[in-house]
Amino acid sequence: MTTLKIPTMAELMANGETADILFWVGCAGSYDERAQHITRDICKILHHVGIKYAILGTEESCTGDPAKRAGNEFLFQMQAMANIQVLDGYEVKKIVTACPHCFNTIKNEYPDLGGHYEVIHHTQLIQQLIDEGKLKAAGGESFKGRRITYHDPCYLGRGNGVYEAPRKALESLDAQLVEMKHCRSNGLCCGAGGAQMFKEPEKGTKDINVERVEEAIEARAEIIAAACPFCMTMLRDGVKAKEKEQEMEVLDIAEITARANGL
Amino acid sequence: MVSQVIFGFVLLAAIALAAYNARKIIQNIRIGRPEQRRDQPALRLKTMLLVAFGQKKMFKRPFAALLHLCVYLGFCIINIEMLEIVIDGLFGTHRVFAGMGAFYTFLIAAFEWLALAVLVGCVVFLARRNIARVKRFFGTEMTPWPRTDANLILIAEILLMAAFLTMNAADHRLQFLGAANYTQAGAFPVSTWLIPLLPENVSSLITIERGCWWFHIVGVLVFLNYLPYSKHLHIILAFPNTYFSNLYPKGHFTNMGSVTTEVRAMLDPTYTPADTEAPARFGAKDVQDLTWKNLLDAYTCTECGRCTSVCPANMTGKLLSPRKIMMDTRDRMVVVGDNIRKNKGFQEDGKSLIDDYITREEIWACTTCNACVEACPVNINPLEIIVELRRYTVMEESKAPASLNTMFGNVENNGAPWKYAQADRADWKNNG
Structure with a gap:
């Protein structure tokens, strides 16, 4: 590098x-x-x-x-x-x-x-770069037909109403985009927001990231597309907890874009 | 004549009592700190029209929304009928608007269909609560009283509508029989079905018609005065509450001006703060520290539980329930309000919103994900209250969970929430 x-x-x-x-x-x-x-x-x-x-x-x-x-x-x-x-x-x-x-x-x-x-x-x-034709999702790894589900980060989605840009970025991949049970404005938090990232969760019956990964499993996604480093950590931990590391990958939209463009 | 006097007296008493209760509610809301929510009136009006009047957010759950729409439309439109009832009651007339002819006929027919819709809506709502036992109507905060409250409201509405339809049926029959004072007026598409159940005898019919008329109007007046003690206040407060909605993006948390003053003074010794009064405390320990909008939110909450059902913490078995935050805030506000009125000023009662109503375990379980705020059909914001309580525990008491104190220390010393050296911040460039 x-x-x-x-x-x-x-x-x-x-x-x-x-x-x-x-x-x-x-x-x-x-x-x-x-x-x-x-x-x-x-x-x-x-x-x-x-x-x-x-x-x-x-x-x-x-x-x-x-x-x-x-x-x-x-x-x-x-x-x-x-x-x-x-x-x-x-x-x-x-x-x-x-x-x-x-x-x-x-x-x-x-x-x-x-x-x-x-x-x-x-x-x-x-998304802007794709719209302007500067990024083409060509010349790199093909995501064609792969089942990708996008996890809305709270502070991008509900917090600021950005729901479409990440999805548009994925649409250019010719992949099979699937939605989880909770998506867009109903998206389910990964569990890290509000400084939870830096503390143990309160006592409950389940960890929030596990609940979220179960939704991704239900959607039969091969890739969970993330757009937040905290979500990334939480979702990866969730995938590990469900022992799905072989079947499921968590990738940031930037990584997917870079790969698709052979960067 | 006697009945006119009685009616006038009952009406006056009901209005006086309602005004007294309304005054108490306004006083209680004013316990809160000031906050500016009057900018951008056009956008506020639009929000109110869409969210409260147009019920936009209800439709996230279409079935419940449709039933609610029936009850809501029925409630709004049948209230036009109330005007006629009040005039008839005061002046001893009967169906005073009958002179409108065809339009009156149309109105009465519309009221009847709406009354039926309300009835059906309420019956299904009762079934959802008590037979289907929809999960969001239960939970720790849904103690017997809130559950009874909900059932009472639904039963009251069913009784009111039943009385309204029975009254019309008897009236219709009396018109047909040519009874004195019962002039031909209106169309009765729904109440016609009830006629076979009614007696043939004119005097019994008059008793039923009058009985239902009185039951309906007195019922409405009693209901009006039940509102302040119930979750049902949303039928009025949904409108101001959505008008005064937060217009920032949901991710924006309020800026604490009092802190800005101190931080500026700390960073720049020559800085002279504008002459503003220092706040009593940072964050909220009790309802007096919340804003009037937080308190209006609490009064507006109708305990539908949509917030709690989408809360990731609640979903995964944590103690936090955004609905409970609102109910606790309202309960505490009412106690503090009564205390202030009784003692001509707040008399310390050894209690506070934090700890005695809302526990620390609840406020620290929140991920600030805004799902509750998004879900609320009347733009209530439980998150703001949670954050104000956190601010108090952190800034006034220094009682944040230990791991968060570690995080604070890291941010302060290394500029990152983890224990890494600031000098290594750009090392990722070489780690590929």
Whole structure:
């Protein structure tokens, strides 16, 4: 992967250049091994279509989403204000995020603190690129006829009404798209939202991610398409818990797109 | 004449009592903190028309929606008939609008069909609750009282409609028999079916007709005053509640201005905050800390349980039930409201919404997925209350679950919720 040159905002600025779009990687995309693959795939896609982008690198910091959902408004606002300072310092106008939580926080909650940006999620970018004919789902792995089900992340779907972009991205694959029992605005959470990712679940009869994977099994999906690094972790754990690793894969839409385009 | 006086007295008493109860409800809602919900009136009106008037969100469940539509339309339209009943009662007239001729005939026929629809709707609703035992009508918060409340409302509506139809049937028969005062008016497509069950004798028919007339109108007035004690208040509050809906995307959580002031001052020592009053506390410990909209939400909840049935935590056996959050908030608000009225100001009662009504186990089970908010047919937001309670436990009490405190520490020190060094943040570039 050393061939892929991923510039930071600081590097561009030093060369007197600017980026058209900032790629906000997010904490999971930066540190989680599984999510790192998705991060690199997003970079490959950006590279492939020739968008001038950059990341913040070590200047990026948690958006504050988990703190805010958990009720720690102080910590959230500290994070948000520090991030806004960095973003405004680079005069960032447009941001693409790999994580629906980052997407929602920067798009909806940073404006309250003076940070105004045009924010899109990577599935929206991929859909735009497909619409513009820049991505063709050709030259790579074929998904033709494979049963794919899309899991709506709460902060992309219900949280922000983005239901179609990820599905359109999958439609270009000529795959067999199936819906789970709960989908779109009725989508079932993976169980990680609201800072649940960072704690043990409360006592219950079942784990939420297992319930969700059971729905995917019921839909006889071969691939669960995810669009959120937290969902990715939860769904993979669910697949493991159901011992379905041989029959079922969890892939991010960015990974599927990169594979289909042979990137 | 005597009956006119009695009617006038009953009507006045019912209205006075209803006004008294309405005042109490408004006072209770005003216990909440202020919040601005008057911007974008056009969009608000549209939301209200679609969601409350048009019942848009009900149709996520088509069968229940159809039955509800019958009852709703019946309720709204038959209330036009109430106007005639009130005028007749006060002035001793009989079917005062009969002069409208063909239109009156059409109206009465329409009312009859609607009354039948309401009746059928309520019978099926009763069966769903008590025979089919639809799961969402049960659950920990559905203690005997809420279940009885629901049944009482349905039975009351069935009785009211039955009285209305029986009254019409007797009236129709009396018209046919040429009884004095019973002028030919209206068409009775449904109540005609009841005529074989009625006596032939004019005086018995008059007794039945008058009896049902009184039962119907007194029943409606009693029902009006039962509303404040029941979950049924949604028939009125659904309208303001949807008008004052949250217009942000659901993913947006409120910004705490009081925190912004402190954080700005912390980051920039030269920052001088605008002269705003500091809040009593961060987040919500009790109903006084919630906004008036949260409290209006609580009064509007009709305990249908759509929120709870889609809650991922509830679905997987956790204690959390968004419906319970709303019911607890309402119960506590009523207690606090009575306390304030009795003591001319709130007298500490050693209780609070958190712990005494809603437990910590409940609020920490929430994934903030917004399924409950999406599911609510009248745009109630249980999530906002959960987050306010979390804010209180975290910022005022520092009592977050231990693993969340670890996460907070990581975010604060490393800029990530996990324990990784900030300097390694871009190492993924080389890990391929």
